[in-house]
Amino acid sequence: MSKPLSKLLRREQFAFLARDRSAWGDHLDTVRAFLGEGLQSTDPTQPVLILGAGSGLEVPWALAPPDTTGWDGDPWSRMWTAARHYRWPPWVFEDLTGGMSELEATARRAVREPWSGHRRALDAAKTRLTGLLPSLVPDPNALRAWIGAHRPRTILVANVMGQFGVMAEKIVETVFGGPPWDPDPEREEPLAEALAAWTARAIKAVLRVLCESGADLWLVHDRAVVFGGGALDLGPWEDDWTRHLRAEGSSLEASDALAGVDPSSFLLGNELNLIERDRWIWPVAPGQRHLIEALAIRRKV
Numbered sequence: 001m002s003k004p005l006s007k008l009l010r011r012e013q014f015a016f017l018a019r020d021r022s023a024w025g026d027h028l029d030t031v032r033a034f035l036g037e038g039l040q041s042t043d044p045t046q047p048v049l050i051l052g053a054g055s056g057l058e059v060p061w062a063l064a065p066p067d068t069t070g071w072d073g074d075p076w077s078r079m080w081t082a083a084r085h086y087r088w089p090p091w092v093f094e095d096l097t098g099g100m101s102e103l104e105a106t107a108r109r110a111v112r113e114p115w116s117g118h119r120r121a122l123d124a125a126k127t128r129l130t131g132l133l134p135s136l137v138p139d140p141n142a143l144r145a146w147i148g149a150h151r152p153r154t155i156l157v158a159n160v161m162g163q164f165g166v167m168a169e170k171i172v173e174t175v176f177g178g179p180p181w182d183p184d185p186e187r188e189e190p191l192a193e194a195l196a197a198w199t200a201r202a203i204k205a206v207l208r209v210l211c212e213s214g215a216d217l218w219l220v221h222d223r224a225v226v227f228g229g230g231a232l233d234l235g236p237w238e239d240d241w242t243r244h245l246r247a248e249g250s251s252l253e254a255s256d257a258l259a260g261v262d263p264s265s266f267l268l269g270n271e272l273n274l275i276e277r278d279r280w281i282w283p284v285a286p287g288q289r290h291l292i293e294a295l296a297i298r299r300k301v
Contacts, residue, residue, distance in 0.1 A: 042065060051096060069146075071094070098139045099138025104175065162258060221292070224242075
């Protein structure tokens with residue numbers, strides 16, 4: 001992983017931890033209970049992998065079997081986990097998607113002429129990056145290799161997949177020196193669409209490796225990000241999250257955190273069964289709420 005990317009990950013984690021967490025109690029209780037169930041359901045003599053382990057805020061490490069490995073690209077994540085849980089587990093500091101560094105390098109090539117080093121005009125750089133993005137195919141080689149070497153019995157995916165698109169946007173904004181997106185939401189934004197397509201490919205690539213891992217899967221992820229202050233709750237379960245959300249009063253703006261990918265549809269079949277599912281609303285910040293989805297998927301016996 002490149003040094004600029006490591007710094008970006010660390011900065012984003014600092015920003016996340018610095019937020020006011022006073023309204024997070026219900027979310028933290030629910031996510032810890034779900035991930036804790038996954039940790040307790042596994043054979044304690046077998047390897048366990050926690051993807052997106054982060055600072056340990058949402059992961060109940062006290063319930064993790066001895067042979068549990070954390071995975072997070074943030075270079076401070078293991079230290080924060082140790083400080084919070086008094087545990088120094090094995091750790092992997094790799095980009096889970098296998099494509100962030102290539103995305104960063106491609107964005108730099110689009111912004112600057114390689115033969116002169118001069119910056120291109122904004123529109124020219126955006127057009128160039130938009131044209132290059134479809135050729136980028138994220139490949140989580142490090143994840144595939146680790147699973148092949150260690151054969152984990154259980155894999156937890158702890159609220160990380162919904163961050164792929166956020167990190168991709170941050171990388172592009174950092175390289176461009178600011179947000180290159182058109183501020184008018186009514187106008188087409190080809191670069192944003194191309195980046196969303198890259199995000200969908202990254203999510204599918206990781207899900208494909210998980211599907212082939214042979215492990216039981218406990219996944220928690222942002223399903224949607226909802227902006228606005230109107231009343232919000234969940235109605236009867238709907239597979240389509242847009243129909244599961246119920247909003248009253250003022251209009252709300254909701255975005256798909258997974259770029260159109262439905263993890264349950266992608267994973268089910270292939271000797272895998274859905275055994276548990278849940279959704280809840282996480283008030284992340286004033287005017288910003290996340291719809292969180294949890295899926296427990298087990299191998300057929």
